[in-house]
Amino acid sequence: MWPELLLCCSEPVGQNPIVLPDDRGKAVGVMSKALQHFIKKAQADGVVAGAIGLGGTGGTSLLSTPFSGQTEPYVKTSDLVLFPSIVDICVINNVSRVVLSNAGAAFAGMVIGRLERFQESCNEGKKGTVGITMYGVTTLCVNVVNERLKKEGYETLIFHATGVGGKAMQSLVLEGYIQGVLDITTAEVADYVVGGVVPCDSSCFDVIIEKKIPFVLSVRALDMVTFGLKHTVPTNFQQRNIHIHNAQILLMRTTVDKNKKFAGFIADKLNNLQQRSVFACHKRVFQHWMLQESPSMILRLLPTGTLLNELQRLIQINEDRQVKMYPYHINDPEFATALVDSFMEICS
Structure with a gap:
């Protein structure tokens, strides 16, 4: 039975037949890879609505005693639900019966909900789902973009650019839930390069x-890098221009040299794009009211100006990869409108 099952579920590897090793640990590894391949293929074919697993440390995916501890490495950016079994599940008793029943009922509810949402989406006839990144400093822009896209018939998903937010958006793109992206807030790149x-x-x-x-x-x-409490700021950054955002978050101003590195990282990625894309550049770094309240803010123009100039220099423009310059601040409604116009244009 096992050879036929593994052959059916496993990803083909050359001409060698799939063999289940005698060693238990190695055998579990082969079975796990076969299961992953089977579930991915079944999901792509649209024949699976959910997956549930139970077992010990050798085969656990969802329900087990060990999962009462650290779960982040397993969950990551997914909506995986974990049920600690409380007691060993080798036998059914008055505790395991309740835990297993609750897990099964929750699973059934999630599957039914997914099927209902699928039916609703088919009936709504939406154009697709668009992922958008946001921070507090881009909220005004994203609000206008969000409302406009909804009026145009798109569903929108907004992700806070806090590391896990960007990874969650990429995960949903990979799984096919998102069919277009407006990456308006690239703060995570600054933290990656500098060490936030x-x-x-x-x-x-x-x-x-x-x-x-x-x-x-x-x-x-990209004009800021995020740190936690003061002791989390590296010693070599302690004398830098640091703004206290709140009791838990400190923001450090980025430098000209680092902005050049940000531009290099982003441009290298953009130059690999094969689809239609637009880099929309907002030439105004500050809104007029900011400069009126604090004229010294003009000193902060140089790093951001360097970033924009470097991106324009490094991005390789072609028929599908465009760079558009706009005389607005990113939170001006005209810029938000231009972003959506560009998105609609490349989707047409």
Whole structure:
């Protein structure tokens, strides 16, 4: 039975037959890979609505005694639900019966909800789902973009650019839930390059490149790097220009040299895009009221100006990869309108 099952579920590897090792640990590894391949294929084919697993440390995915501890490495950016079994599940008793029943009922409810949402989406006839990144400093822009996209018939998903937010968006792009992206807030790149607490990783933008979905990029919030409490700021940064955002978050101003590195990282990624894309550049760094309240803010123009100039220099423009310059601040409603116009254009 096992050879036939593994052959059916496993990803083909050359001409060698799939063999289940005698060693238990190695055998579990082979079975786990076969299960992953089967579930991915079944999901792609639209024949699976959910997955539930139970067992010990050798085969646990969802319900087990060990999962009462650290769960972040397993959950990551997914909506995986974990039920600690409280007692061992080798036998059914008055405790395990309740735990298993609750897990089963929750699973059934999630599957029914998913099927109902699928039916609703088919009936609504929406154009697709668009992922948008946001920070406090881009909220005004994102609000206008969000409302406009909804009026145009799109569903929108807004992600706070706090490291896990960007990774969650990329995960949903990979899984096919998102069909277009407006990356308005690229703060995670700054934290990745400098060493802040809300970074992306080296694979940032790679899923968008792989999936070839419509992509509009702007670059706001690269003028700051995020740290936690004061003791989390590295010693070599202690004398830098640091702003207290709140009791838990400190923001450090970025330098000209680092902005050049941000531009290099982003441009390298954009130059690998094969789909239609737009880099939308907002030429005004500050709104008029900011300069009126604090004229010294003009001194902060140089790093951001360097970033924008470097991006224009490094991005390789072609028929599908465009750079558009706008005489607005990112939170001006005219700029938000221009972002959506660009997105609609590359989707047409």
